[in-house]
Amino acid sequence: MSAVALEQASGGDDATHSGSSWYEASARQRLDGLLDADSFAEFIGPEQRVTSPHLPLFNLPEQFDDGMIVGRGRLDGRPVLVAAQEGRFMGGAFGEVHGAKLTGLLRAARDIGSMPVLILFDTGGVRLQEANAGELAIAEIIRALLEARAAGVPVVGLIGGRAGCFGGGGLIAGCCSALAVSEQGRISVSGPEVIETNRGVEEFDSKDRALVWRTMGGKHRRLIGGAEVYADDSMASFRDAAGFLLKHAPAFGAATLEAEQSRLEQRIERFGACKDAVDVWRILGAAEPQTIPELPDQEFLALAAQLQEPRHDAR
Amino acid sequence: MTLAEILVSLFPDGHQVVLEHGLLSGRGTLPKAGPVAVIGVDGRAPVGVDEAARLARQVLDVVKGGGKTPILVLIDSDSQRMSKRDELLGLNEFLAHLAKCLILADTQGHPTIALLYGHTAAGAFIATALATRTLLALPGADPAVMDLPSMSRVTKLSIEVLQEKAKSTPVFAPGLDNLAQTGAVAAVLDPQQSLAAQVDAVLQSQPAKHVDSRDQLGKERRGRPLAADIAGRVHGLACAAV
Structure with missing residues (x-):
């Protein structure tokens, strides 16, 4: 099945049927929804109470x-x-323990060589x-992560949480x-508030939510x-997407x-002078680019398939 | 040390390293290791999409050239360029690509060494110096994840309070010593001695197969007490479950 067909097959019907929003879910609920029933086994679970040794210094809850x-x-x-970040705790941010768990998992994936990895990002x-x-x-x-990929292990990222990525x-x-x-x-990389704080509101108005979504949001990233x-x-x-992408993971090497x-040089050439995402979408061939933020998922998927085929050999 | 002094001390027999738009590129010859490729960022320049693409191109050219030419990454940079244009174009992909190219080069037999001689921060730090196998620094280098005033805004703690807390832990405050304690910096070089000899010695001591032991170093230096153990435990549990 092509990515396009898959995108079209995994539609809004499922969303209403399952009634569960990835965005609203906790990290544990996402793992429940993503994996086969009762198949998840955690390493160093919460019962072991391995907490940050640094947050108490700031009188912050662990x-x-x-x-x-x-x-x-x-x-x-x-x-x-699998690894899942909880965006509702410290904005899903990487600390010593938080990060070391993922490092250990990826080193294991590299050494095992045959188990792919899914990372459910949700982080500031x-x-x-x-x-x-x-x-x-x-x-x-x-x-x-790259050593795991070099060993032939696909590592697929899923992004749709409250804290973004x-x-x-x-x-x-x-x-x-x-x-x-x-x-x-x-x-x-730089969040809206970080750009505004460093460069001023003229460069980026972090309160302009429409600007944030069209510059950093999923539709623009897909396009x-x-x-x-x-x-x-x-x-x-997300479950369908994960299954599909595990089968279409490029090898890590010089050719990729x-x-x-x-791919990236062409992007600068093509869109480097654009002032706004709407300009990018117009160059891509969208007849009414200003309507893209409002397009329902199914219509957006059809348009995206028409404007830009995803590549699976250049990441 | 200034960039010119560093290049003279690194390459006593001369070099062809040029500086253009804040980026360094070229070659030099170390007395023992022989020819090395040089890339870098100078003058506290930010790293945006254009800079990351140019640096990555140079790394890929070294890989394409074959052989085992080492790559030396000289860094005195700002953070990533914070702008609407860079994020619109997907800066995360460009910085990730640069890190990938450096790690690819290392895995294909090109030893990678970073020499931090000034500032660096945040995404620029991760995509350059922290993506090499061995990170060296000169005294006076001042790496930071984020400066204290910005950190003060985000954590809602005063700069005075942050400075006080920094005395009891190296885990959050900016500075070379703090980062060295967490295991990020392998060694601080002696500017009074030949940099060529010191970098040659590092290159000779690099094992053929790399093992990332920065978390072990952080534990030994008491800057990161738990990372190595947690990563080791997860690794063991995952491997045992197969």
């Missing part, structure tokens, strides 16, 4: 899983390793109260074999090739990175 859930499960019968980036540990955790995760989380996402994103799943599959906000859609280099 969480028994530090906002990162890692384990194994099955997707359509196939064993997978580095946890500033433990900024150095978080920054370095991201570097270690990237290294382990910002900062170092955006860099990790960019290192995955493939990504699925929903409209709500913003992907960016420019920042994500391979656009999912609606349902568990079923040469292809990515061309």
Whole structure:
């Protein structure tokens, strides 16, 4: 099945049927909705109470899983390793424990060699109260992720949570074999508030929600090739996307990175002078680009398939 | 040390490293290791989509050239460029691509070393210096994840309170010593001695097969007490479950 057909097959009917929103769900609910029933087994679960050693210094509450859930499960019968961030705890931010769990999981994936990895991103980036540990955790995760990919292991990212996927989380996402994103799943390095704080409201008005969505949101990322599959906000859609992308993960090597280099250089050439996402969409060939933010998922999927075929060999 | 002094000390026999639009590129020759490729960021320049694409192109060219030419990454940068244009174009993909190219080069036998001689921060740090196998620094380098005033705004704690807390833990405050304690920095070089000899020594000591041991280093240096153990436990549980 092509990505396009899959996108069209996993539609809004499932969303209303299952009635469960990925965006509204907790990390544990997402794992429940994504994996085969009763297949999930957690590593270092909350009963072990491994918490951040640094948050007490700031008199901040800890969480028994530090906002990162890692384990194994099955997707359509196939064993997978999974990691899910809880965006409602510290904005899903990477701290020492939170990050080390994912590092350990990816190193295991590299050594096992036959179990793909799913990462359910929901993060504002580095946890500033433990900024150095978080920054370095991201570097270690990237290294382990790429070593896993080099060993032939697909690593697929799913993005559609409340906290989006910002900062170092955006860099990790960019290192995955493939990504699925929903409209709500913003992907960016500098968040809207960070740009406004550093460069002024003239550069980026973080209170302009429409601007945030069309610059960083899932529709734009799908259209420019920042994500391979656009999912609606349902568990079923993310489940279908994960299954599809695990089968279409590019190998990690010189050929793939040469292809990515061309893909990214072409993007700068084509869209580098654009002032706004609407200009990008117009160049892509959208007749009425200003209507894209309001398009229902099914209509957007049809348009996206027409404007830009996703590539599966250049990430 | 200034960039010119660093290049002279690194390459006593001369070099062809040029600076253009804040980016460094070229080659030099180390006394023992021989020819090395040089890339980098100078003058506290930000790293946006254009810069990341140019740096990545150079790394891929080294890989394409074959051989085992080491890659030296010299860094005095700002953070990632914070702008609407860069995010509109997908900066996360560009920075990730640069990190991927550096790690690909390493896995294909090109030793990668970063020398931090000034500032760096956030996404620019992750995509450059932190994506090399060995991160070296010169005294006076001032890496940061985020500066204290910005951190103060986000955490809603005063700068005075943050400075006080920084005395008891290296885990959040900016600065070379704090990052070194967490395991990010392998060694701080001696600017009074030949940089060429010191970098040659590092290259000679790099094992053929790399193991990322920054979390172990952070534990030994007491800057990151738990990361190595947690990663090890998860690794063990996952491997045992197969």
